[in-house]
Amino acid sequence: MALTQADPAKLAAARAAVALVEDGMRLGLGTGSTASVMVRVLAERVAAEGLSLRCAATSKATADLAQSLGLAVESLDDIGWLDMTIDGADEVDPHLHLIKGGGAAHLREKVVAAASDRMVVIADPGKVVEVLGAFPLPVEVLEFGFETTRKLIRRALEALELGDHDVLQRLRGSDAVVTDEGNLILDLHLGAIPDPVALARALSGIPGVVEHGLFLGMCDLAIIGREDGSVVELARDDIDADMLAQEGE
Numbered sequence: 001m002a003l004t005q006a007d008p009a010k011l012a013a014a015r016a017a018v019a020l021v022e023d024g025m026r027l028g029l030g031t032g033s034t035a036s037v038m039v040r041v042l043a044e045r046v047a048a049e050g051l052s053l054r055c056a057a058t059s060k061a062t063a064d065l066a067q068s069l070g071l072a073v074e075s076l077d078d079i080g081w082l083d084m085t086i087d088g089a090d091e092v093d094p095h096l097h098l099i100k101g102g103g104a105a106h107l108r109e110k111v112v113a114a115a116s117d118r119m120v121v122i123a124d125p126g127k128v129v130e131v132l133g134a135f136p137l138p139v140e141v142l143e144f145g146f147e148t149t150r151k152l153i154r155r156a157l158e159a160l161e162l163g164d165h166d167v168l169q170r171l172r173g174s175d176a177v178v179t180d181e182g183n184l185i186l187d188l189h190l191g192a193i194p195d196p197v198a199l200a201r202a203l204s205g206i207p208g209v210v211e212h213g214l215f216l217g218m219c220d221l222a223i224i225g226r227e228d229g230s231v232v233e234l235a236r237d238d239i240d241a242d243m244l245a246q247e248g249e
C-alpha cells in the first residue's frame with residue numbers, strides 16, 4: 001500500500017515517531033498496520049537522507065516488508081541493544097499500559113521492547129481507552145497441554161473475579177493461528193481489566209502461557225495521530241511527574 005493511501009491518523013503518528021529517529025540509531029520495528037505505515041515512512045526518510053540504521057524486526061512480516069523497502073534488518077542478538085522501538089498497540093490507557101498482540105506478534109514485540117532504551121507507541125484515537133480490556137487480551141500459549149492451559153487461565157480469571165468470559169482460540173478461517181514462534185493464541189474476552197498488574201502476574205504464573213499481551217510500564221511515549229494530521233503525545237515522564245505531585249498533596 002502506498003503512503004498516499006494510508007489512514008491519515010496512522011500516517012500522522014508514524015511521521016511523528018520517525019521524526020525521532022537519528023542517524024546511527026539501533027531501532028526496533030513493530031508489527032501491524034500502523035507499524036507498517038511507520039516502516040514505509042522510515043524507508044522513505046532513510047532513502048532521502050541516507051541515514052545509517054540498524055533494525056531488528058518484531059515479526060517475519062515486518063522483516064520482509066522492511067527488507068523489501070531496502071532497510072537493513074539484523075537479528076536482535078546481533079544488534080545487542082536498541083535505542084528505540086516504534087510499535088503499534090490495540091489499546092493504550094492513561095497510564096500508558098497497553099494491550100498488544102492483535103497481530104499475534106506480542107511475544108517478539110515484548111522481547112524487542114524490553115531490549116530498548118525507549119518504546120514509542122503509535123496509534124489512532126480509536127486505540128485510546130480509559131480502562132483496558134474491551135479489546136480481547138491475546139495470550140500466546142504452548143500447543144502442548146493447550147486445553148489444560150486454557151483451564152488454568154479460566155481458573156485464574158475466576159480467582160480474580162474476572163471469570164465466566166470467553167477464552168477463545170484464535171483462528172484464521174478454520175485453521176489455528178500459529179505465531180512466528182510456533183505457538184497458539186487464546187483471546188481473553190474480558191470487557192474490562194480493572195487490575196492489569198494482578199492479571200499479568202496471574203497469567204505469567206501459568207506454565208503453558210508463553211506471553212500475554214499486557215505491556216505494563218514499558219511504553220515511554222504514545223503518539224496518537226488524528227485524521228487532520230495533527231498528533232497528541234503522552235509521555236511516561238509526564239505521568240510519573242503527575243503521580244509524584246499527587247503523592248505530595
Ligand SMILES: O=C(CO)[C@H](O)[C@H](O)COP(=O)(O)O
Nearest residue numbers: 032033034088101102103105
Ligand atoms: O500488537 C500488535 C501486533 O501483535 C499490533 O501492534 C497491534 O495489533 C496494532 O495493530 P494495528 O496497527 O494493525 O491496529
